[in-house]
Amino acid sequence: MADQKALLALQPFIIQAKNAGPAKAVDIITRATEAPGCFVFSELLELPEIGQLRGNGEYEKYYNLLRIFAYGSIMTYNTFPTPLPPLSPAQHHKLLQLSLITLSSQPSSSTTLSYPHLLNSLSLPTTRALEDLVISSIYASLLTAKLDTAHQLVEVSSTAGRDVAGEEIPSMVATLGNWAAQCEEVLGDLEGRMEGIKKEAVEKRKEREEYEKEVALKLESVKAKKDSAASGAGAVGAPGGSGSQVAGKxxxxxxxxxxxxxxxxxxxxxxxxxxxxxxxxxxxxxxxxxxxxxxxxxxxxx
Known part of the structure; x- marks a missing residue:
């Protein structure tokens, strides 16, 4: 849902960039990177009107700035080898939010991020500035997280998606391949356990049926013995009765x-x-x- 809102927020700038010259393209980049709710930029970056800024003297730094907003972070901005346009307060805050998403979604990072690590990575001056950044990112639907102020931790449950650069695709494919292999392994283990459970159930059913047959045979044997004993007692009692009558007579x-x-x-x-x-x-x-x-x-x- 957050990604759809971000795409909708970018659409007006994509429309304005059509047939735009270099100066107008720079203005569009500046306004798009400052606009509230606009957090994806790859569609704008791929337009030929924006691509014309690459290698075009003074305009190229704006192309590089837009690329950092699309795929980079505040760390990328601070260590970029060539000069970049200065950031306005709105641009700085948005780039920090995007950087927080990157730190929270890296495969090597834990779902729990410490305050010192975030303060150092984001170059923030105080704990209060970090907490304000996390809270604003949560309200912007960029993060699902909790602040543990007592232990100075940020517990991240999920993050919004960011643009994917072409050079990142191979690593993503490898990550997905590893995940698929793990899923197949778990699935195979589950299927093996299911087969074992089915075999055990069949064996138990057979044992129960054999037990019930044995019980039925024993019951029939006991009943036959009782019937035989009852018929024998009746045969002995009949002559005795007639004898008594004879004796009476x-x-x-x-x-x-x-x-x-x-x-x-x-x-x-x-x-x-x-x-x-x-x-x-x-x-x-x-x-x-x-x-x-x-x-x-x-x-x-x-």
Whole structure:
């Protein structure tokens, strides 16, 4: 989003530079490098109207200045071998902001930058000037960072993009190649771990299925044993029941026999009593008792 805003801020100067002579091109360079929100310059630098300033006497230093704003830093400006135009306050502040982006995004730099390192690299006089620069860069969406004033550190999370010079492309390609190789290595490691996890899952599933089969077989065996024991117990119990019934019937038969035998014994007792009476029984008294005895026996049979 910040890059798009910077490109939009540069568009008016690109339009004004069309068919511009050297003097007008110098004025456009000065105003573009001072304009708020304008932080990319390669599109302007590539215009033929700007390119005509290279090797053109007094105008060449403005071309070099624009190139420093596009690809360089305050360190480049301070150590440039040939004279350059003096910087206005707005130009100086913007070049410091661009330099802070460069320091924060260098591959060799850490995401945490110390105050002494920044003060020395940016040629700033005081800690307050450095903190003001960092804060203004954050508000301009050039940096995402935090100030650790207690430990005098700047913790940078991300930076805006800057123009890329042609001579920087090979190193960028090499950096991207290293990054791609690391990504492939990590991806290969992840794929290997995934395959190991899949194999382990298959083995565990097989073990679980075998265990479940074994449990099912044991349950069937236990059930079969229980069914066999239950059927055997039923076969033994059936004859016992019929035997008891026979025994019961036997008891009733014996009981009825005893009752009949008792009747006969009573009858015999009566006969014996009749016999002890002597001849009277023979004349009819004894016979009457005998009939009585028979009657009693008959009653008992009923």
């Amino acid at each position: 036997g008891k009733r038969v014996i009981s009825e026999g005893e009752e009949a035998l008792g009747g006969y014994e009573d009858l015999m007792d009566l006969d014996e009593e009749g016999g002890s009476q002597g001849s009277s029984g023979f004349l009819g008294l004894g016979g009457g008792r005998k009939r009585k005895g028979v009657k009693v026996a008959a009653n008992k049979r009923r």
